[in-house]
Amino acid sequence: MAFIEFADAAPAALPIAHSALFAVPRGAARAVEAAPAVLAEPLSTLERRVVVLARTDGIETLRPHRKRSWLAKLVLGPAAPSPVLANERLEALRRLAVQAWHHGYTLPASALREAKLAGFDETQISAVVDMIGRSRPPVRRLAA
Numbered sequence: 770m771a772f773i774e775f776a777d778a779a780p781a782a783l784p785i786a787h788s789a790l791f792a793v794p795r796g797a798a799r800a801v802e803a804a805p806a807v808l809a810e811p812l813s814t815l816e817r818r819v820v821v822l823a824r825t826d827g828i829e830t831l832r833p834h835r836k837r838s839w840l841a842k843l844v845l846g847p848a849a850p851s852p853v854l855a856n857e858r859l860e861a862l863r864r865l866a867v868q869a870w871h872h873g874y875t876l877p878a879s880a881l882r883e884a885k886l887a888g889f890d891e892t893q894i895s896a897v898v899d900m901i902g903r904s905r906p907p908v909r910r911l912a913a
Contacts, residue, residue: 811896819859820897823866824904826852831864861887865894869901 812820830852836849854860861884868880878896884894 787906811893812900814852816859816862817900819854819862820866820900821845822865824870826863826867828867828871831867858887858889862897863891865889866897866901869898870905873905874902 772851812874834851834853837845842848852863854863865876865880868876884897887898
């Protein structure tokens, strides 16, 4: 089987000049050098840490936190601290991560909508889901 190199023929086949196609404006050279650093990591270190911490949270942490009555406090003791984060953006990320840890790639549309409303874009949401998908075991066992 032979290999045919089409790279040499491509510039001649283009209707515009080859140098005009690959020309970079003077000010854009610095922006191109800075852009790969931003595109390489869609999530900050803090956001990645929130995703890792959400692994231990159960689905019940997504329900609204209710206060105990005085009788329940007397019998059961003080309520456990709320797992809700103070930062609304990070809380939306935690909720998305908890859903992803428990449901995998089949996330409810409400979790995606809530993350988008918090300011996360598609690349950040997919980075969270992919990070969790790589960390989960490939097959779940039915019986031990």
